[in-house]
Amino acid sequence: MANTRYAPAVVFDRTAGPAAPEDSAGPPSSPGAFGSVFTDHMVTVRHRPDEGWHGARVERFGPTAMSPAAACLHYGQTIFEGLKAYRAPDGRVLLFRPDANAARFQRSARRLAMPELPGELFVQALEELVAADRRWVPSADGGSLYLRPFLVATEPFLGMRPAEEYLFCVIASPVGGVFAGGPGAISVDVSHDYARAAPGGTGSAKCGGNYAAALPALRRAVSEGYDQVVFLDAAQHRNVEELGGMNIFFVFRDGRITTPPLLDTVLAGVTRDSVITLAEDAGHQVTEAPYPVEQWRDDAASGELREVFACGTAATIAGIDRVRYLGAEFTVGNGGVGPVTAGLRTRLLDLQYGRAEDAHDWVRVVP
Numbered sequence: 451m452a453n454t455r456y457a458p459a460v461v462f463d464r465t466a467g468p469a470a471p472e473d474s475a476g477p478p479s480s481p482g483a484f485g486s487v488f489t490d491h492m493v494t495v496r497h498r499p500d501e502g503w504h505g506a507r508v509e510r511f512g513p514t515a516m517s518p519a520a521a522c523l524h525y526g527q528t529i530f531e532g533l534k535a536y537r538a539p540d541g542r543v544l545l546f547r548p549d550a551n552a553a554r555f556q557r558s559a560r561r562l563a564m565p566e567l568p569g570e571l572f573v574q575a576l577e578e579l580v581a582a583d584r585r586w587v588p589s590a591d592g593g594s595l596y597l598r599p600f601l602v603a604t605e606p607f608l609g610m611r612p613a614e615e616y617l618f619c620v621i622a623s624p625v626g627g628v629f630a631g632g633p634g635a636i637s638v639d640v641s642h643d644y645a646r647a648a649p650g651g652t653g654s655a656k657c658g659g660n661y662a663a664a665l666p667a668l669r670r671a672v673s674e675g676y677d678q679v680v681f682l683d684a685a686q687h688r689n690v691e692e693l694g695g696m697n698i699f700f701v702f703r704d705g706r707i708t709t710p711p712l713l714d715t716v717l718a719g720v721t722r723d724s725v726i727t728l729a730e731d732a733g734h735q736v737t738e739a740p741y742p743v744e745q746w747r748d749d750a751a752s753g754e755l756r757e758v759f760a761c762g763t764a765a766t767i768a769g770i771d772r773v774r775y776l777g778a779e780f781t782v783g784n785g786g787v788g789p790v791t792a793g794l795r796t797r798l799l800d801l802q803y804g805r806a807e808d809a810h811d812w813v814r815v816v817p
């Protein structure tokens with residue numbers, strides 16, 4: 451299914467950007483901070499109720515003019531996605547499960563009363579951009595081209611209703627690993643006060659407001675020496691839900707693995723779904739069940755819990771070893787990255803970089 455070739459639904463205007471991007475500075479030798487350098491091009495597609503999706507273009511990366519009254523600037527009708535293009539050893543450029551991101555983008559759009567971009571057009575837009583900026587896909591180990599599709603309401607209108615004009619855009623940024631220290635373990639602060647998402651809210655949608663709401667907790671954690679924040683359920687501050695931008699998994703002494711269930715407060719990560727499959731392939735029993743933070747602390751103390759890891763597109767799989775909860779710290783396992791975490795990370799990266807057989811048909815070659 452992932453490799454289905456769609457008949458191009460839309461003809462993209464490729465004349466707007468530079469025909470030969472060789473005149474740009476090109477990819478830097480080192481990508482710098484995550485998401486701080488952008489490629490030569492971007493893709494744009496517009497939507498209006500009368501015209502549907504129209505005006506698809508590959509154009510030069512740059513500022514987009516919009517009215518100061520554009521609805522996205524006021525009422526937060528903005529959604530986005532994040533996935534990567536990887537360079538295989540033979541030079542092919544690969545996308546990993548872009549159809550899953552397309553489906554999640556549609557779910558996010560529904561939750562924010564925005565128009566749903568057809569999945570074929572979503573994938574086609576990614577391929578148009580990656581083809582135009584192919585030379586920006588890093589070949590260095592661990593590097594990739596991060597793709598950021600997003601949809602914003604552009605209608606100049608301050609009334610309270612879903613907007614009627616939208617801009618879909620894809621930009622791209624060459625990246626190395628997310629955490630400066632490479633694939634070492636990260637530390638987390640469990641937030642006992644700030645919540646990320648509430649039942650009935652937008653936690654399972656990838657909308658801008660969720661991330662803004664998580665920033666004070668992240669700022670506090672980082673200023674106090676932690677890499678990331680773990681959020682608990684909003685009602686009781688009891689069950690672990692996820693990090694600000696990654697899902698979480700717990701690995702037990704007997705090989706069992708558990709991860710919080712996909713309630714409407716948790717984002718359904720593509721990496722999460724892939725990890726469940728890969729862990730089951732490797733013989734682990736994987737459950738999706740609530741896990742209270744106090745149980746986490748007790749299981750770490752008793753040694754029942756051997757490893758914890760976070761996963762998402764940006765960081766792939768990162769071990770979690772140091773945890774702060776209610777002012778006290780505890781360590782998981784022996785600290786560092788455990789063998790199950792390391793094995794799943796290698797397995798996932800081998801698939802994403804085209805170094806392993808794609809038994810699940812997850813990889814799509816950019817033509």
Ligand SMILES: Cc1ncc(COP(=O)(O)O)c(C=O)c1O
Pocket residue numbers: 532692693694695696697717718719720721722761762763764
């Ligand atoms: C809140 C949140 N949870 C989890 C994830 C992981 O999702 P994925 O594996 O699709 O990148 C992300 C990143 O997209 C996220 O923003």
